[in-house]
Amino acid sequence: MTVTPELNMIRASAIQRHLSLAIVTGSLSRSGGGLYNSVRRSAQTLQAFNNDVSVMGYADRYTAQDITSWLPIVPLSARYCGISAIKYAPSIGKALGKTHFDVVHQHGIWHTTSAQVLAWRRRTGGKVMISPRGMLDPWALRNSRWKKKSVEFLFEGSNLQGASCIHALNRSEAQAIRSYGLANPIAIIPNGIDLPDWQRGDARSAVCWRADGRRVLLFLGRLHPKKGIEELIEAWSILRSDGVSVVDSWRLVFAGWDDGGHEQRLRELVKKKGLQHDVLFLGPLYDERKDLALRQADAFILPSYSEGLPMSVLEAWAYRLPVFMTDACNLPEGFAESAAIRIETDPPVLAARLAQDLVRPDLQDYGTSGRNLVETRFVWDEIARSHIEVYHWILDGGNPPPCVEIDQ
Numbered sequence: 001m002t003v004t005p006e007l008n009m010i011r012a013s014a015i016q017r018h019l020s021l022a023i024v025t026g027s028l029s030r031s032g033g034g035l036y037n038s039v040r041r042s043a044q045t046l047q048a049f050n051n052d053v054s055v056m057g058y059a060d061r062y063t064a065q066d067i068t069s070w071l072p073i074v075p076l077s078a079r080y081c082g083i084s085a086i087k088y089a090p091s092i093g094k095a096l097g098k099t100h101f102d103v104v105h106q107h108g109i110w111h112t113t114s115a116q117v118l119a120w121r122r123r124t125g126g127k128v129m130i131s132p133r134g135m136l137d138p139w140a141l142r143n144s145r146w147k148k149k150s151v152e153f154l155f156e157g158s159n160l161q162g163a164s165c166i167h168a169l170n171r172s173e174a175q176a177i178r179s180y181g182l183a184n185p186i187a188i189i190p191n192g193i194d195l196p197d198w199q200r201g202d203a204r205s206a207v208c209w210r211a212d213g214r215r216v217l218l219f220l221g222r223l224h225p226k227k228g229i230e231e232l233i234e235a236w237s238i239l240r241s242d243g244v245s246v247v248d249s250w251r252l253v254f255a256g257w258d259d260g261g262h263e264q265r266l267r268e269l270v271k272k273k274g275l276q277h278d279v280l281f282l283g284p285l286y287d288e289r290k291d292l293a294l295r296q297a298d299a300f301i302l303p304s305y306s307e308g309l310p311m312s313v314l315e316a317w318a319y320r321l322p323v324f325m326t327d328a329c330n331l332p333e334g335f336a337e338s339a340a341i342r343i344e345t346d347p348p349v350l351a352a353r354l355a356q357d358l359v360r361p362d363l364q365d366y367g368t369s370g371r372n373l374v375e376t377r378f379v380w381d382e383i384a385r386s387h388i389e390v391y392h393w394i395l396d397g398g399n400p401p402p403c404v405e406i407d408q
Contacts, residue, residue, distance in 0.1 A: 017392065019052070019103065020054075020100060020101050020102045021052065021101065021102065021103055022056065022095075022101040023042075023056070024057065024105070024117055025055065025106075025107040026107070026108045028063050028066065028070070029061075029062035029063045029065070030066055031060045031062050031257075033311075034191075034310060036066070039055075039107045041380055042383065042384065044070070044073060045383070046384050047072065047073055049388060054073075054095070055073050055076065056075060056076035076092070076095050078091045093120075102391070103127045103394065104126060104127070105130075105131070106131065108132070109135050109136075114151075114159045115155040117130075122162075127164045127394045128159075129165045129391070130160060130166055131167040131169075132160075132166065132167075132168075133308045134169070134306060134308025134309075134330075135308075136173070136176050137306050138179075139328070160184075163184055165186070165394050166187070167390075168186050169188075169330065170190060170308075170331070172332075173330060174186045185404050187390045187401070187404045188405065189383055191378065192378050192382075192383040193314040193315060193317075195318050195374070195375065196294075214251040215250050215298040215299070216251055217251065217252055217299050217324075217354075217358070218255065218297035218298075218299070219252070219254045219256065219301055219302065220256060220285070220290070220300070220312045220315070221312045222259045223254065223257065223262045226305045227302070229254065230265070231345045231346070232252070233269050233270060234273075235351040236279065236351070237275060237347075238347060239351050240275065242351075244351075244355045246358045249358075249359075250358055254279070254282065255290070255293050256283075256284060257284035263281065267281065294321065297316075297319075297321055299322045299323070299324065299358070299367075300312070300313070300316035301323070301324040301325070301343070302326070302329055303345050304326055304328050307330055308330065309329075309331065310325075313325055313331055314378055318374050320371045321370065322341070322370070323339060323340040323366065323370060324341050324343045324357070325343065326343055333373060339367075339369040339370035339372075339373050340370070341353070341366065386403050390404060
């Protein structure tokens with residue numbers, strides 16, 4: 001987006017106007033993965049721009065530990081009834097009914113929060129913005145397809161169709177939204193990232209996974225089949241079997257929480273392939289431990305089948321890490337700006353790419369380009385301004401902001 005002086009004047013006027021916003025999300029804790037960080041920082045930045053922001057979401061086992069990370073916002077941590085796959089928290093519906101909100105912004109779909117947002121809109125006639133967060137992408141729709149068909153029939157279809165605006169993280173997600181059949185206006189606004197403080201020390205000494213001098217190819221995220229981790233291990237096995245020297249100078253390190261028992265399958269595959277000395281599982285990392293892992297890595301990889309806009313890639317770029325990722329990560333600017341190397345999920349093809357590019361002399365230049373990219377396009381203040389423009393547009397009408405596309 002080109003930020004003209006006229007647009008800056010419009011933004012300054014809009015930001016001075018006070019909005020009452022409700023942010024409805026699935027998880028308030030680290031259990032939400034990248035969604036937790038992106039929704040939290042978006043809400044905090046929106047409040048910093050003189051808006052009254054209320055956040056509500058489900059409570060889980062990590063909420064008590066992570067709730068203070070939302071400050072100065074104090075979210076509604078809603079206990080739910082029913083099984084974890086079909087959560088229902090009555091207090092969310094009650095909270096939506098107690099306050100007049102200018103806009104309700106829902107993050108994530110296919111949960112009963114959608115039914116509660118739909119009920120609020122029908123009761124009040126209020127404005128709703130929905131961020132599917134990649135959950136309308138083709139891969140995501142194929143996963144648990146019949147459950148989603150049922151939810152769509154019961155309430156999600158009406159919820160999506162009645163939204164004043166749908167938020168897409170990138171153009172690829174916007175195309176998926178259109179393919180799903182939605183004709184709503186679409187605001188294309190990416191996630192943001194907090195830039196780490198590079199005045200602190202690097203602390204690369206005395207690290208267990210660097211004891212043998214090998215460099216670190218880091219994966220950071222939840223351990224789930226859609227992330228392509230199994231295919232990455234298969235590719236590494238091919239490199240080891242073929243005697244490719246890159247596996248003697250690099251090690252695979254996986255940092256992330258186990259989603260649905262997938263970690264055990266991965267560990268068994270590592271053992272079966274004889275890669276115990278090549279692959280390390282660190283478990284979930286947060287705060288200082290996560291910061292340290294990113295500082296100690298030499299490159300980052302995400303061989304994913306489906307993403308909205310992965311926070312982990314933005315974080316890797318913020319730490320100046322060269323990135324290996326698939327097209328499904330939906331960050332084409334990474335390839336255009338020479339901040340990422342394109343990979344595929346097919347193990348032999350992936351193996352060949354790693355053998356070629358992990359040894360390239362200009363690899364670190366990709367990390368430098370990534371840092372420049374997030375500094376210019378993925379900072380929270382700019383993203384919050386775009387959201388505020390959209391909120392005011394759906395309330396007041398007029399010409400849509402530059403980030404909004406209207407279906408013709």
